[in-house]
Amino acid sequence: MSSNKKFAYPHGNVLYRKLRYQFPYIVRGEGVYLFDNEERRYLDASGGAMVVNAGHGNAEIARAIGEQAAKLAYVSGMQFTHEPVEELARELCAIAPAGLNKAFFLSGGTEATEAAMKLVRQYWMAKGQTKKYKVISRMPSYHGNTLGSMGVSGRQHYRTLFEPLYIDHPKIPPPICYRCPWGKTFPQCDYECAQELELAIQQADPETVAAFIAEPVLGSTGGAMVPPEQYYPRVLEICRKYDVLFIADEILCGMGRTGDWFAISSYGVTPDVLLVGKGLTGGYVALSAMLTREDIITTIRESGSEFLHAQTFAQHPVACAAGLATIRFLQQHDLLARCTEMGTLLHQELLAHLTDHPLVGDIRGRGLLAGIEFVRDKTTRAPFPRAWRVVELVSATALAHGLVVWTNVGHVDGKDGDLIMLAPPFIVTDEQVHEIVTILSRVLDMVAEEISHKGGWTRA
Numbered sequence: 430m431s432s433n434k435k436f437a438y439p440h441g442n443v444l445y446r447k448l449r450y451q452f453p454y455i456v457r458g459e460g461v462y463l464f465d466n467e468e469r470r471y472l473d474a475s476g477g478a479m480v481v482n483a484g485h486g487n488a489e490i491a492r493a494i495g496e497q498a499a500k501l502a503y504v505s506g507m508q509f510t511h512e513p514v515e516e517l518a519r520e521l522c523a524i525a526p527a528g529l530n531k532a533f534f535l536s537g538g539t540e541a542t543e544a545a546m547k548l549v550r551q552y553w554m555a556k557g558q559t560k561k562y563k564v565i566s567r568m569p570s571y572h573g574n575t576l577g578s579m580g581v582s583g584r585q586h587y588r589t590l591f592e593p594l595y596i597d598h599p600k601i602p603p604p605i606c607y608r609c610p611w612g613k614t615f616p617q618c619d620y621e622c623a624q625e626l627e628l629a630i631q632q633a634d635p636e637t638v639a640a641f642i643a644e645p646v647l648g649s650t651g652g653a654m655v656p657p658e659q660y661y662p663r664v665l666e667i668c669r670k671y672d673v674l675f676i677a678d679e680i681l682c683g684m685g686r687t688g689d690w691f692a693i694s695s696y697g698v699t700p701d702v703l704l705v706g707k708g709l710t711g712g713y714v715a716l717s718a719m720l721t722r723e724d725i726i727t728t729i730r731e732s733g734s735e736f737l738h739a740q741t742f743a744q745h746p747v748a749c750a751a752g753l754a755t756i757r758f759l760q761q762h763d764l765l766a767r768c769t770e771m772g773t774l775l776h777q778e779l780l781a782h783l784t785d786h787p788l789v790g791d792i793r794g795r796g797l798l799a800g801i802e803f804v805r806d807k808t809t810r811a812p813f814p815r816a817w818r819v820v821e822l823v824s825a826t827a828l829a830h831g832l833v834v835w836t837n838v839g840h841v842d843g844k845d846g847d848l849i850m851l852a853p854p855f856i857v858t859d860e861q862v863h864e865i866v867t868i869l870s871r872v873l874d875m876v877a878e879e880i881s882h883k884g885g886w887t888r889a
């Protein structure tokens with residue numbers, strides 16, 4: 430058995446994503462736990478990258494994948510259709526907001542974003558509105574990491590180096606009440622954050638704007654912020670006024686993560702395009718989807734065109750079988766209700782045990798999606814300087830104590846800002862929720878101790 434010490438650059442032939450990090454070598458997963466090659470156990474409190482909803486080592490999903498691979502592993506979606514894709518499209522559209530009845534399947538979230546950017550462009554071309562191509566988004570936000578999707582993604586430190594390579598699209602501030610740019614406190618505001626969309630459309634020239642893309646409940650760049658209830662109805666009204674389509678990116682917050690199949694449903698709003706990924710297969714294989722309305726596709730067809738997008742692994746039989754098995758598993762075990770129940774408990778425990786912690790500025794989220802923002806000053810909400818690497822210290826200390834959390838940096842101004850995300854599998858138990866909060870609380874104490882007196886910072 431190899432020692433964990435080895436798995437850091439320049440070991441072996443894997444190009445590690447992080448070049449200064451010691452990777453634990455994971456050999457198996459069971460429920461909410463991961464085990465490394467030295468039998469160390471980790472509670473996966475973030476479900477990896479907010480992906481694992483049905484738990485690790487799920488035999489039902491694994492069996493469905495194996496059976497489909499043995500029966501029919503691959504055909505091109507350009508040439509054939511098959512049972513897994515037909516069934517998954519039917520079941521996914523049945524749980525999606527009414528009216529979204531066409532689904533296209535790809536491998537990852539980024540691909541779904543790019544497919545949506547191309548779809549909206551194609552739609553407006555088919556309608557004769559040939560100048561429309563811009564996709565307005567928010568800063569910060571995250572919609573993907575390829576050159577097309579980076580133009581709409583608002584994760585500045587991922588983009589700066591590559592600026593000459595991509596086309597940037599207009600950005601508006603996000604509905605993060607904790608950091609309201611207008612200094613307002615909800616509900617004593619007039620949804621300036623939504624009105625900003627109208628200003629951005631006017632400024633960009635409405636004739637050139639094809640769509641607005643947003644994560645209904647913000648993902649890691651917004652620390653699980655849940656926008657106030659009238660935000661999306663207002664957004665949709667503005668979109669309709671200017672012939673702008675609304676793309677809801679539910680790659681992270683969808684598939685039950687907030688307790689509803691889709692986070693946008695609780696706002697009573699149906700987007701024109703809905704993107705799904707991550708939890709669609711709970712991590713068992715790579716799969717994402719773009720859902721839209723039939724009339725959008727009919728418009729394209731009537732213009733004499735096809736839907737101009739294809740990738741080798743689109744509509745993949747094994748991936749679709751995994752998606753189907755995941756949806757059925759969540760339904761059969763009533764795991765959305767469980768996500769709501771355990772999510773309520775998680776938020777109660779976080780609020781009860783961490784609100785007064787000197788590092789913690791805000792705790793937010795819905796269902797089994799929680800964001801915890803760390804601040805240098807609880808009153809002014811000033812972030813820690815990036816050079817202190819506070820959130821890296823939190824995650825390394827958590828990992829050393831058997832807890833996996835997801836980190837994000839830079840949400841305050843593109844550089845500073847430290848937060849973690851929690852998104853455990855929906856099968857998490859009361860005791861495990863308690864375990865997550867207990868370990869985290871101890872970890873934050875240790876981190877506070879370690880940075881105490883640094884740059885004049887003291888534990889209040």
Ligand SMILES: Cc1ncc(COP(=O)(O)O)c(C=O)c1O
Pocket residue numbers: 478537538539540542571572573574644648649678679680681682706707
């Ligand atoms: C909201 C959102 N959209 C898109 C993406 C990109 O998905 P992927 O990493 O699967 O390409 C992510 C990934 O974290 C995401 O959170």
